[in-house]
Amino acid sequence: MSSEFAFSSRRSPLVCLHGCSSSSQPLATGIGLDILKRGGNAADAAVAMAAALSVTEPCSTGPGGDAFCLFYDGNTGDISCLNGSGRSPRAQTLELLEGRGYSAEAPPPAFDALNITVPGAPACWCDTVQMFGSHKVSLGEVLGGAVHLAQEGVPVAKVAAYQWAHWVDAMRHAGKELDSDLLVEGEAPRHGQVFRNPALARTFRELGESGKPGFYQGRVAQAVVDVIHQNGGVMTLDDLSGHDSEVVTPISTDYKGVRLWEPPPNSQGLAALLMLNILENLPLQDLGHNSVDYVHLLVQAVSLALTDALHNISDPDHVIIPLDRLLDKTHSRQLAQQISMDRASEVGAPAVTIQGDTVYFCVVDCQGNACSFVNSNYMGFGSGLVPRDCGFSLQNRGASFSLRRNHSNCIAGGKRPYHTIMAALVTGPASVGQKPRLLAALGVMGAMMQPQGHVQVLLNMLEFGMDPQQALDAPRVYVEYDQKADQWLVHLEEGFGKEVCDELRRRGHQVNWPITGFNRSRFGRGQIITVGDWWNPSVRQAAHPTRVLWAGSDPRADGCSQGY
Numbered sequence: 001m002s003s004e005f006a007f008s009s010r011r012s013p014l015v016c017l018h019g020c021s022s023s024s025q026p027l028a029t030g031i032g033l034d035i036l037k038r039g040g041n042a043a044d045a046a047v048a049m050a051a052a053l054s055v056t057e058p059c060s061t062g063p064g065g066d067a068f069c070l071f072y073d074g075n076t077g078d079i080s081c082l083n084g085s086g087r088s089p090r091a092q093t094l095e096l097l098e099g100r101g102y103s104a105e106a107p108p109p110a111f112d113a114l115n116i117t118v119p120g121a122p123a124c125w126c127d128t129v130q131m132f133g134s135h136k137v138s139l140g141e142v143l144g145g146a147v148h149l150a151q152e153g154v155p156v157a158k159v160a161a162y163q164w165a166h167w168v169d170a171m172r173h174a175g176k177e178l179d180s181d182l183l184v185e186g187e188a189p190r191h192g193q194v195f196r197n198p199a200l201a202r203t204f205r206e207l208g209e210s211g212k213p214g215f216y217q218g219r220v221a222q223a224v225v226d227v228i229h230q231n232g233g234v235m236t237l238d239d240l241s242g243h244d245s246e247v248v249t250p251i252s253t254d255y256k257g258v259r260l261w262e263p264p265p266n267s268q269g270l271a272a273l274l275m276l277n278i279l280e281n282l283p284l285q286d287l288g289h290n291s292v293d294y295v296h297l298l299v300q301a302v303s304l305a306l307t308d309a310l311h312n313i314s315d316p317d318h319v320i321i322p323l324d325r326l327l328d329k330t331h332s333r334q335l336a337q338q339i340s341m342d343r344a345s346e347v348g349a350p351a352v353t354i355q356g357d358t359v360y361f362c363v364v365d366c367q368g369n370a371c372s373f374v375n376s377n378y379m380g381f382g383s384g385l386v387p388r389d390c391g392f393s394l395q396n397r398g399a400s401f402s403l404r405r406n407h408s409n410c411i412a413g414g415k416r417p418y419h420t421i422m423a424a425l426v427t428g429p430a431s432v433g434q435k436p437r438l439l440a441a442l443g444v445m446g447a448m449m450q451p452q453g454h455v456q457v458l459l460n461m462l463e464f465g466m467d468p469q470q471a472l473d474a475p476r477v478y479v480e481y482d483q484k485a486d487q488w489l490v491h492l493e494e495g496f497g498k499e500v501c502d503e504l505r506r507r508g509h510q511v512n513w514p515i516t517g518f519n520r521s522r523f524g525r526g527q528i529i530t531v532g533d534w535w536n537p538s539v540r541q542a543a544h545p546t547r548v549l550w551a552g553s554d555p556r557a558d559g560c561s562q563g564y
Contacts, residue, residue: 013469014551016563021045022527023361024060024445024557027154028052031145032363033562035137042363043071043132044142046371047125051146051204053359054392055197056154058182058381059164060445061359062392063203063215064224065377066117067124068263070250070423070441071132074368077435079425080132081250081263083416084124086117086243087315088398089235090413096234097403097411104403111176113233115398116383117417118243119224121375122207122215127245132371140208147208150201150391153194157558159525161191162518163357167380179386182393200391216240223387224394231385239414250425253327255280258439258462260454261425265313265321269422272451274305277332279455282339289464290496292503293341295477299509300339302452302479303347303488308335309451314408315416321408344508347488358421358450360443364529364549372423372441420447424454428534438531440468444554446524449478453524461535468528468552471535476523482510491515493523525557 014020019042021032031052032045040048046069054062067084092114097107100114108114129139156164165188168178180186181199189195206214215221221240228235252261253273260276262269278301287294312321325331338345358376382395400418401411409418423443427436440461444453453476460471475495482489492501492513501513515522529551533539551561 011469011555013467014561014563016549017547018366018564019364020529020549020551020561020563021049021361021363022529022551022553022559022561023049023053024359024525024527024554024559025053025056025157025160026558026560027056027149028361029560029562032361033564034145035142036363036365037564039134039136040142041134041367042365042369042371043128044134044137045363045365046361046373047128048142048145049361049363050121050125050373050375051143052149053361053375055146055149055200056157057160057359058392059160059167060357060377060380061375062377063122063207064119064382064392064394065121065375066119066395066397066419066421067121067373067375068267068421068423069124069128070261070263070372070425071128072370072425072438074438077430079250079261079427081248082124082127082131083246083248083263083267084120085266085416085419086120086397087414087416088117088401088411089233089239091234091236092411093413094403094405094411102403107399107403109174110379110399111171111174111384111396113228113231113383113385115396116228116233116235116385116394117397118235118239119395120243120245123212123243123245126212128371138208139211143204143208147201147204150197150204153196155192156189156195158191159518159556159558161189163380163521164188170380171384176384178381178384178393181386181391182381197391199389203390203392216243220387220390223390227385227387228394251323251327253277256462257429259427259436260458261427262422264316264323266315266416266419267422268309268313268418268420268451269424270313270323270326271305271309272422272424272454273327274308274332275301275451275455277327277329278304278336279459281333281336284459285463289460290475290500292500295500296341296504296507297339298477299479299490300345300347304335304338305451306448306479306481307347310418312408313418318412318415319408342507357447358445360423360445360525360527362441362443362527362529364441364531368438370425370438370441370529372425372443374421374423374443374445376421420450422450422454426458439534440528440530442526442528444524444526446522448480449522449524452478453526457526457528465535465537467533467535468530468550472526472528472552472554478522491522493520520556523556525554527554527559527561528552529561
């Protein structure tokens with residue numbers, strides 16, 4: 001398939017009154033909206049979309065992966081978070097890996113069974129429906145749309161077809177072959193080719209009928225353990241049956257009167273908050289959107305925040321994470337003082353860099369509830385190992401562990417790794433005695449791009465008055481640490497002028513420009529739903545905000561927003 005893909009079409013933001021869903025696949029978005037129309041709420045619809053995306057985009061997500069959920073209660077204003085990430089097998093210690101000849105310099109190959117952590121997504125789906133759902137639709141009904149898609153088949157969308165083929169090729173290059181359950185006649189399905197997955201339909205029916213035991217015990221659990229053991233892994237039935245989601249307290253920061261909420265560690269939501277805190281000290285609005293000065297400051301804030309995040313984020317059950325110190329505005333002011341307007345500042349190297357692929361989606365319902373949800377296999381199909389007759393691949397999230405003995409993210413038995421996936425909510429200031437006002441559910445998937453994407457699209461709205469679709473359409477910057485070259489690398493999407501690239505290089509940045517076509521996947525794929533048009537400067541101070549929902553869906557993906 002050609003690597004060229006022009007993003008030339010114009011799309012207006014969706015506007016509606018009652019309920020809205022947004023995802024990277026139109027069929028999944030529609031299934032979420034159907035649940036809302038049948039009396040379900042935002043949580044029910046989000047889980048329906050999570051399952052549907054497992055059918056339409058298995059090269060990014062599925063029940064063999066992990067999930068995080070942020071839920072805004074429209075009645076109370078409370079924001080809750082579910083950590084749906086799984087742990088390493090209890091037997092998988094650093095000593096075990098060292099005994100097999102692995103080290104920090106030579107870890108297990110990316111698609112190795114030793115990188116499989118317990119899938120947390122199915123438990124997160126069940127707990128989201130149980131804890132936050134309407135209880136007007138059953139779990140079986142919530143999963144019913146995905147069962148139908150898997151059984152009847154779906155035509156594969158264009159970007160999904162490209163990513164599907166990319167990850168099949170990557171696995172073959174590594175000497176691995178994806179199971180036929182996730183192929184069509186032995187190959188990745190082409191754009192428009194119908195893909196059926198009756199084995200996944202069966203798995204979803206069992207999950208809908210039995211809840212968590214339908215996945216973590218019995219047939220599916222045994223198949224998971226069998227395929228892992230056949231390929232040298234050490235996960236046990238006890239590792240699976242002992243898993244559960246964890247209710248955690250979301251973390252947040254205030255940026256000019258607006259509050260951004262993210263999942264706490266082991267998610268990297270902290271990185272987005274660190275970036276905002278640093279940028280709050282800088283005159284962004286005066287510099288002009290995506291000007292060379294703006295990008296110069298953004299890049300340095302990102303590198304400082306990611307260095308902090310990668311040194312500190314891990315499983316809080318295993319290490320102490322100094323959240324209060326890291327989120328203190330004094331800390332961010334000290335970091336901001338390291339930034340020079342004239343030259344790229346020297347920023348220390350992070351201990352590890354992390355890759356991955358994901359889906360992000362969100363829903364707002366007529367009761368004012370919002371669900372911001374993210375689900376991932378990690379690298380494409382994850383490990384690529386498919387439990388027999390189950391229709392999904394197992395994640396390789398354990399590849400993000402460090403094998404450095406004293407590192408906070410070092411592998412240990414029963415530990416959750418540094419997790420790239422994150423979902424966000426945005427609230428406005430509450431009047432005295434009133435609940436915080438929901439402003440938006442938003443997210444941008446894509447490994448280390450995620451915190452950078454959250455910050456860029458939020459600033460596009462807050463600082464530059466863009467509507468949700470414009471905020472997602474705008475060219476993005478991606479900053480990563482190149483371990484081979486031992487330097488920070490700045491990727492600029494097509495849409496930035498050559499003068500921006502040249503001046504950044506003059507200031508000492510290493511720049512990759514222009515990034516075009518399907519290569520734009522590194523800039524992530526996002527979704528946004530806002531309540532009212534608070535991003536519009538002329539109405540930002542309105543005393544009586546509207547209930548109109550505004551939504552945007554990323555042109556770098558196949559998806560859309562739908563509402564009623």
